[in-house]
Amino acid sequence: MDEENICIKENLVYEKPATLLDTPMHYCPGCGHGVAHRLLAEVIDELGIQEDTIGVAPVGCAVFAYNYLDIDMQEAAHGRASAVATGIKRLLPDKYVFSYQGDGDLAAIGTGETIHTCNRGENILIVFINNGIYGMTGGQMAPTTLVGMKSTTTPYGRDTKIMGNPLKITDLIAQLPGVYYATRCAVNTPNNVRRTKKALLRSFQYQKEKKGLCFVEIVSNCPSNWKMTPLESNKWLEENMIPFYPLGDLKSPEGKSIKPQNGE
Amino acid sequence: MKELTLMKGNEALAEAAIRSGCDAYFGYPITPQSEVLEYLSLHAAKRTGMVVLQAESEVAAINMLYGAGGTGKKVMTSSSSPGISLMQEGISYIACAEIPCLIVNVVRGGPGLGTIQPSQGDYFQAVKGGGHGDYRLIVLAPSTVQEMVDFVPKAFDLAFRYRNPVMILADGALGQMMEKVELFEPIPRKTNIEPWATVGKPKTRQRNILTSLHIEPDKMEQINIHLQNKYKKIQQNEVQYESYKCDDAEIILTAYGLVARICKKTADMAREKGIKVGVFRPITLFPFPYNQIRELANKVKGILDVEMNAGQMIEDVKLAIEGKVPVEFHGRMGGVVPTPDEILLKIEEKFVGELV
């Protein structure tokens, strides 16, 4: 069979979501940000909420998220995305509002805004990309950097005596009454990608029902700053990141269900 | 019918915000302006459904303001000096993303934690930038509680006309003192949707992006040129000032805010002694009335600039008069308010000998 006959609509498994713009992404090959963006676009399409969704982009590698998603967006200062999202949501309570933030953005400079936004139970979705490092600024330590993990500012590996311990921010915020749903996902395998998509779908659904804050952590990779190939980085993620940041729900209407290993 | 009542400056300002059809307020308590948040918490939501939220910090408040302002509605915050310092990052972003909003600074004495007493120590910060990058706020300086009221709707109008943050710069005394005020009839809430606002993208238009990030230097320069052109237009069109007995004056006092009122009293006292003193009061600190002060300089023998700081607006006064006449300074700092007597003494000391 030739190409023309294969590439027909009936054979298509995946199409480009309508909400995803036809713009080449600036992310490094194999980076989890791209997959996470696509999932957001798919979910927005499936729920038919493109016209009613407003996103907030962070400072970090996803600073240009608004170049890829065909929705109204605001770009926030470093760490402040959840405060910006709060402002939008308070004035447009019937719209869907999400922030999209990295670990430096959300769990370092923006810890205060994150905790208080969660504590107020703002009816928004926070998407938290945890790649254990500062991607955009060239691989410095993040709050989530693993013990012993090398970065440009922990060149001998993260030493807890000097730099403290990795911050499991999702575990922290899951304790807050304002948080309705907190889950940890990954996008390193097809199964994990599917589970992440489900988590995003659920979150927007809950937002529609005005249930409160939904928090989706996506344990991700940074091949460039981890200094690995995309494949190596996914393997490293599975062997190092996921054991420390186990996938599963930390808080959900059905009760907590942390799965210690690789999700499904 | 206009309503006449006795009100504290901060409360009068808050009442004016409600009556201006303000949609949202985000703030954090700090003396001497906490009454704004308190008054709004008590009255706003019940009466008009206005969003009033006590943020966890000024950093959060200004970023909530950025988000809320992005929806194209009337939004405001207020704070006092240390709080405004914390907001500077956000203000710079708001200025670049061109989001209209009202920021009120009820200034207290600094630097640092300073004092809760009135001051004008934040003139530089308000007028020259404060945050990073080349940007300007439109800055209105009230001198009466009445103006605390009247400047609120005016500030919103300017903010939307220019898509620019507007600051009301009042000192702590104006926030705290009670005066008779005439309240205006409530203005209906704004219902139009701004074409640039992020409210959800209908199929009929391109997506709206509010950002201050333009990574290409050429693009960033274009944004800067656009902003500078806007500021030029503001300078051409929006200068406001008040002159008091300036027509035949030989000495001019330049002062803004509360201090200008004290100076008026000084001028009256001076005239009783036969010294022809007038008062020139900039109402907009940006845009600054350079031309008007320059014209005055052609007619007078000297200028005494009076402020509650170490001499900040005096730099603009000197720029305006281009060295044509001597400019002297009288300032009190740290929360001390100058008296008409001490200003008069300064006039006599600096100028009177030379006049005769």
Ligand SMILES: Cc1ncc(C[n+]2csc(CCOP(=O)(O)OP(=O)(O)O)c2C)c(N)n1
């Ligand atoms: C106030 C401020 N401080 C520091 C920076 C520099 N900065 C840009 S991105 C970044 C770290 C981003 O890391 P993360 O949030 O983990 O996102 P990633 O790039 O890994 O996706 C930092 C420190 C900034 N832009 N603003």
Ligand code: SF4
């Ligand atoms: S630097 Fe890291 S986080 Fe950033 S795009 Fe590249 S791989 Fe992704």
